[in-house]
Amino acid sequence: CRGSVYRALGLMVAASPCALAVAPLAYATAISACASK
Helix, strand or coil: CHHHHHHHHHHHHHCHHHHHHHHHHHHHHHHHHHHHC
């Protein structure tokens, strides 16, 4: 689960110009990944 959060943060940093658009999606993905396990 922690790895999913780090992956979301890494995605947000990699896509920094559009981070405001990507961050909620990445965060929701991490939450759903945690919930599914």
